[in-house]
Amino acid sequence: RSTYLQTPLLGKTARNYKDFAPIVRVFIDPMVLYVRNESPYKSAKDLIEAAKKSPGKQRWGCATPGSVEHMIANQIQKVAKIDVVPATFEGGGDLLVAVLGGHVDLGLGEPGEVMGQVDAKKLRILATFTESRLGMLPEIPTMKELGYDMVVEKFRGIVGPKGVPQDASAWWEEKIQQVLKDPKYKAYYESVNLIPAFMGSKKYTEYIEKENANLTEYLKEIGLLKQAPKQ
Template identity: 55%
Template sequence: MRWNVLRVVVTLLAVLGLSLAALGQARYPNKPIVLVTHSSPGAGGDIFLRNLAKYLEGIVPVPLVVENRPGGASARAVAYVATSPKDGYVLYGATPTMLQTPLLTKTQYSYLDLQPVANVFFDPMILYVRADSPWKSLRDVIDEAARRPGQIRFGAATPGSVEHMIAHHVMSVAKVKVQPVTFEGGGDLLVAVLGGHVDLGVGEYAEIASQVQAGKVRVLNSFTDKRIPGTAIPTAKELGYPIVVEKFRGLLGPKGMDPEAIAFWEKAIQQVLRKPAYQMYYRSVYQVPAYMDHVQYKLYLDRMNVTLRRYLKSIGLVE
């Protein structure tokens, strides 16, 4: 009798254990997840994902592995993710580069072959001048541009980038002409502004924040929707110029990705953005949390894509 009870208990336990294991198998996630970036190790996109992975520890119960697939200006990374299994174990850490490249070159895959999962951050863009510049606000710049059309040297990154797009938005919104000057990176541009080789620059706030604190450059305004948290920098919108352009950073998976995995990540991103240690970090580098769920993100990317295409057309880079 006793023996039988024991057998029943053991059997029950075994069944329970098996079904628990089976349940564990079914639940997403149950194996390491790969986060793909088109950046080289140490570059912006790479650091974003590695930090995200670090602070997601404890929220995502499986290891997160960052894989660098540089080359082809994001085309290789997009192709890799687009052709990955749809079970949600390969995700792409996206930036606007993902939209630009297919517009400028013929690529096999574009963001339309990906499933937006969630947006995480906006990197705020700002307009800045050297501290001894007479300009105090975007309005001064525009007045001067109206007086001397095409003479103001407006430093920005490569055409096709969001920085360069801002220069063009300023021209079309204020109906003035400036001379956009291309630089390969935000750092190079900052040196050119500090050295007086260009009159003003547009860039990420994080790149120039320390020069602002040191009093070497002055920020005129941001191109964000709301003021950058923790600063008193006015937005272009407040000044009457509705120019809002952001560098987004978010996650996408292959098209047709498992809805359960999407839901899991939407929750995980919201949780990690609330984690105090992560908040302390992302505030220190002036990244603005900008969570969007997969529906909002899809709409946002579609809109951004149209804006980018229209702008590339206006500067003659696409037909």
């Protein structure tokens, strides 16, 4: 997502998503909210209620401005009507250390970055930002089901040169669906915490348009994008 949509928006490349033909969306990388095991917050509801009582006190660890994680911290403040301090880190490893050390109240990231510490009982995941609960974490609620209408995803897919013939797109749609059902490949992508999220060319095109609009608005809000670029 950051390469395909964000990089062109920030003027770091002469081309943008409209120069390519979306063929299929294949996966999404789920995003989660986590705290260290000793945290007083036992649920996302606890966390947000505490933030409402003490505006500007909680430090939410996330990646740098413009990242999906930072976008989550920005959006949830509006949706939940809270005021928190986003504490940014260059990478997931630095953020993980900060959460474990109690330097921030929580972290926002991907399951793959934290599951080792979750299994070691050093971290707890309080919520996901997916449309529905994750198969790997069936006991963890989504923010949406908790009453906060937000779904944030990193997506992975295949695009081709503009003007890809319809029969070529149809071939890819058929083959990707077959591959996703392959037991060996399924075992692999589940082991790296990827969620199969097949979407054909037409819907994928509409999805990308919506994602680009949301990302444009967010980048303008945080001051990284002064005006919408011509696309």
